[in-house]
Amino acid sequence: MTGVVSRAKGAPVELVEIVVPDPGPGEVVVDVAACGVCHTDLHYREGGINDEFPFLLGHEAAGTVAAVGEGVSTHAVGDRVVLNWRAVCGRCRACRRGEPQYCFATHNASRPMTLADGTPLSPALGIGAFAAKTLVAAGQATIIDTDALGGWWDPAVAGLLGCGVMAGLGAAVNTAPVRRGDTVAVIGCGGVGCAAIAGAVLAGARRVVAVDVDAGKLAWAQRLGASHTVDSSRLDEDGVVAAVQALTDGVGADVVIDAVGRPETWRQAFYARDLAGTVVLVGVPTPEMQLSVPLLDVFGRGGALKSSWYGDCLPERDFPALLELHTRGRLPLDAFVTERIALEEVEAAFATMARGDVLRSVVVLDGSGAGATS
Template identity: 75%
Template sequence: MPQTVQGVIARAKGAPVELVDVVVPDPGPGEAVVRVEACGVCHTDLHYREGGINDEFPFLLGHEAAGTVEAVGEGVTEVAPGDFVILNWRAVCGQCRACLRGRPWYCFATHNATQRMTLTDGTELSPALGIGAFIDKTLVAAGQCTKVDRADPAAVGLLGCGVMAGFGAAVNTGGVGRGDSVAVIGCGGVGNAAIAGARLAGATTIVAVDVDARKLAAATDFGATHTVDSSTEDPVEAIRGLTGGHGADVVIEAVGRPETYEQAFYARDLAGTVVLVGVPTPDQQVTLPMIEIFGRGGSLTSSWYGDCLPSRDFPMLVELHRQGRFDLDAFVSERIGIGDVEAAFGRMHRGEVLRSVVVMGGGR
């Protein structure tokens, strides 16, 4: 039987979010219902509310989540009721040209649940990133459930988006290795995850760049060896000065703005790599001299979800967390209740937190 539970929606562009009753159908073929235990408050959710993703309102917000599988539909074999899972927003198909070439992290046919959750009047909801996890229970494609060993859901659920995106930008996309120099521009949750990933991968020089002293202090805790306040000094010159005058081997842009991307471009070594993981808005443009692109070699690349494969990367990172080698707890700034999302958006926008995490049935 369908269940009616409480969830957080964005009904219209810019309007405050609402806590409302949501109807969750029984899982159909290839689907699963997951009892959500915790869900991080991500910038992407705010982008949805502000109409920065698309205009398919109303949105059921939330996507950085962990919980327990409650029921599965016909044909589901990868998870079973009772499994503890992290939700991912790229359920790979296994059949597209990327998957068949052994690059499933580029899957061109990722999928979501076929059925829609609705309001009690029948209005269909658009789940954020195909998940919609500011809710007691959510309906997803079974492939969006990655089984892991049980751990604190508030911490490991962050692997569902921001932490995985940052870690993967450094390790998977950027290929950071032992002895590399790395610069990270933008030290929010994603940027600090890139810093932590670079440290774990063996980078010896890790430069954190931001305009917020609080974020730079946090970056040091995550593993930055140097910090640059770009509101008071030129970050390109500073990064070059800290890397023997050459620039960094890998520069990770975690802001998503033209001016910071240009800084990243000029702050890399001649054969270095720029990784764009910050999310730009559709109207933004970047202009670079072609001769500079040609003359510098290396690579300019973007990172989708940290180029991750959830079935490979989530269990590995949970195990590293359990071993004390990758501190996911450090990303959790506060634990809040499901009714506190709107206030959490404000704290996030003001740069007061890395992540607020909604704990179902809990709070601070």
């Protein structure tokens, strides 16, 4: 079958023939119905994750179980699933203490997918879903009971929980966590930041301030529930802090979420919160970035400084619950799907994403992503 492969740092992706093996013990093969185009895929193409080329890109995916390997009793052919990149082990110290969302030994499929000549592929985030099929560990395929959703099934929407949308929602709902009546500011209003805004609204925040340099992204933030916006394109760090404080009773927000992941945006988040407020870093920094903050300020302001990895989610708990909230009209997950595209349009979608024209482009592979019900 054809897959989207990145062969070299910075080179355009290619559609090439790939081979997906039968599932081994503990593994499943999934027919991919839809897969979002995520910044992480672009980071892989640019060599920002590691240099283990060639990569099979794509990871924000949903589809149907096509085959199960030996010993898999949890999944059956035909199960509808959303893929996740953290199959928990159930045995590490985090799992044993009842916190599997922090599992220290997550795993992927052990059998490699390959190019036609046998060259092993490195699947993005252990998934590699820009292809009609992919091989994953069974724990990476979260089963969705569509009967419980009234028959609703739109893989293009559901699959976005596999990475960016879950990261933002989880940063607000799980990591912070935002409480009813809190004031919240979100710095950076791309897909992750807008998801954090939606999560803050869902949690009952009374005021949500969106901060970004791009007017289009601020408009998205308002559509997803932001009550106020700050155009930071002409503000320095102190200006951003002052603007957020002015919109949060003059004292700063109870929770500030940094969805950019740069030293300057983290400092803005740190100083824009109220005393004893919470900072959550969910934007991903690059390895060379360094942070400098007076230690006395850390001591004197109190509160909590947190990082959110995958929104501190437990997929089997969070994915079905969030999709149910969507079908009840309480969580507008479909608002994140800006366009539905074909597999050969992935490279163009990277350019569209870099311009900030979309929240998500979603590759639809079998036509099922075009509808809302089954």
